Amino acid sequence: MNGISSGWLIFWCSLALVVVSDSNPAMAQKATPAKESKTGDGAKTTRRLESQAPQAASRKNVGASAKRPATVTAANRDDDVEDDDEDSADDSELDEPPVPPQPGTAEWYVRETARLRLEPPAKDADKLAVEKELRQRQQKILDYAQKAIGLTHKDPGKVRVFQMATRHMLEARLQLAMSGDEDQIATLYDEARSFYRRDPKSAAAAEGAQALVSLAYYFAENHPQDAAHWQREFSRQACHFLKAFPDERRRAVPLAYTAGRVCERHGQATEALACFDLLVRLVPETHHAEEAEAIARRLRLPGNPPQVAGQTLENEPFLLDDLLGKPVLLVFWSSDSKAFQSQLAQTLPAIRKGAKAGLQVVGISLDDDRESAVDFVTRQKLGWIQLHSTAPGEQGWNNPVARMYGVFDLPAYWL
Structure with missing residues (x-):
């Protein structure tokens, strides 16, 4: 994270972290108080973990x-x-x-x-x-x-x-x-x-x-x-x-x-x-x-960089291994995630500041259709790499990267 200001470091330490590096990669994920989460029918809805497990009777x-x-x-x-x-x-x-x-x-x-x-x-x-x-x-x-x-x-x-x-x-x-x-x-x-x-x-x-x-x-x-x-x-x-x-x-x-x-x-x-x-x-x-x-x-990702590959919104192939040795921020998001939208006012300036300091930012869209993702990226001016799968059966929560690593809450930030 060379070249990143202390304020930037403190900010991202409050988020879930995955460092993609050929020397000391590490990962941790932190749940925010309210996130968009996967439900039984594949929809996204705000809920806490307690909706999966009702609390013991008061x-x-x-x-x-x-x-x-x-x-x-x-x-x-x-x-x-x-x-x-x-x-x-x-x-x-x-x-x-x-x-x-x-x-x-x-x-x-x-x-x-x-x-x-x-x-x-x-x-x-x-x-x-x-x-x-x-x-x-x-x-x-x-x-x-x-x-x-x-x-x-x-x-x-x-x-x-x-x-x-x-x-x-x-x-x-x-x-x-x-x-x-x-x-x-x-x-x-x-x-x-x-x-x-x-x-x-x-x-x-x-x-x-x-x-x-x-x-x-x-x-x-x-x-x-x-x-x-x-x-x-x-x-x-x-x-x-x-x-x-x-x-x-x-x-x-x-x-x-x-x-x-x-x-x-x-x-x-x-x-x-x-x-x-x-x-x-x-x-x-x-x-x-x-x-x-x-x-x-x-x-178990600490010490083992995640395997991330796919197509960008511009239909270009992408492989995370190409960024080994560089600080990388992965952002799992969806345009209909209210939690993600509400956090953008705070996270977007910080992400842009980090990008100027050399941080590689890769977004992974869990939108059900490409058009929604493209429209949101354009309106919000999210000027970094955005992955979105268009393969049959791999949209939304069925995104292969999200399924591979158990991403059930949005947004999720890995540094």
């Missing part, structure tokens, strides 16, 4: 309506993995018996925990009163669920009742742990480990593992003071869930993918790669694995 909703523990799922991806465990999907309540269960029986305790979880909080109560009521309700659910577990854990004929009791107990414990109570967090870990030691292939062990993943995700996204620790824990627990419970892949695959994206977004490359590599190894046939493999390829 404490305000504890016990009010959720039928499952706070979970993390990837949008529109349920068809990626076969659901081999149909019983685990919708058995959140016991079938209503012909005769109501007698008080004090395991069935009665399970029915009461389900009722408590669905009961709305008191109306017209202030926030503190509602939170207190919900905490007390979770404690009561724990008490009932533990009694049901005590009555069923040694009875082979009560397996389903036992499973429902453990699920209710773990859900309640998770909600209490999300308040930040260290004792509840420690107890949740102890209970999950206990179920795993008891029977590592059981539904209870799977529920415990999934609860730990949800807890880690919640804190990774909502506790900035120790987010780095919980991001790493999210990766670790998600990988364990995917490896240890092959029958739970319908849930575990989106969890591992989301953990990888969260870690990637926050610069935790090692933990992100752990998730992505595991997906590629265990479920290579899924869309999650396909995207994970591309992102992993990008995360």
Whole structure:
């Protein structure tokens, strides 16, 4: 970056960087707060990562309506993995018996925990009163669920009742742990480990593992003071869930993918790669694995310049290798990216300043048609090399460079 002013260097250090050099190439990518992102139908829409993975239920909703523990799922991806465990999907309540269960029986305790979880909080109560009521309700659910577990854990004929009791107990414990109570967090870990030691292939062990993943995700996204620790824990627990419970892949695959994206977004490359590599190894046939493999390829770029080739808007061939040894800025963009347009007022003067200092700028358009890209470049006076693929099936998000390196957010800047 010889000849580039310190102000220019500081500016680009705030962006995602890829240095294309024959001596010390390096790369990192940084997500901006709002970007244009790829959706299931190939359109571009502004969203955060949370649209792929809804956050764990907030404490305000504890016990009010959720039928499952706070979970993390990837949008529109349920068809990626076969659901081999149909019983685990919708058995959140016991079938209503012909005769109501007698008080004090395991069935009665399970029915009461389900009722408590669905009961709305008191109306017209202030926030503190509602939170207190919900905490007390979770404690009561724990008490009932533990009694049901005590009555069923040694009875082979009560397996389903036992499973429902453990699920209710773990859900309640998770909600209490999300308040930040260290004792509840420690107890949740102890209970999950206990179920795993008891029977590592059981539904209870799977529920415990999934609860730990949800807890880690919640804190990774909502506790900035120790987010780095919980991001790493999210990766670790998600990988364990995917490896240890092959029958739970319908849930575990989106969890591992989301953990990888969260870690990637926050610069935790090692933990992100752990998730992505595991997906590629265990479920290579899924869309999650396909995207994970591309992102992993990008995360391994430091020391290896990206392979970029294509046609310019002037229909001239281009090969990035021809620029080896020079500082190069790659800009992935689209004319209908509102985020890219909103940033141009700041980025365009800086890019032009860098170009005058010797920076080689290469734009990679993800427009669906060449005319839109040409019109935008002309109007905005983007006077640098612009690549755009016109090959069938390679427009938009199907651009081969974007697919090769898992570019799912626009704009993206690599220096």
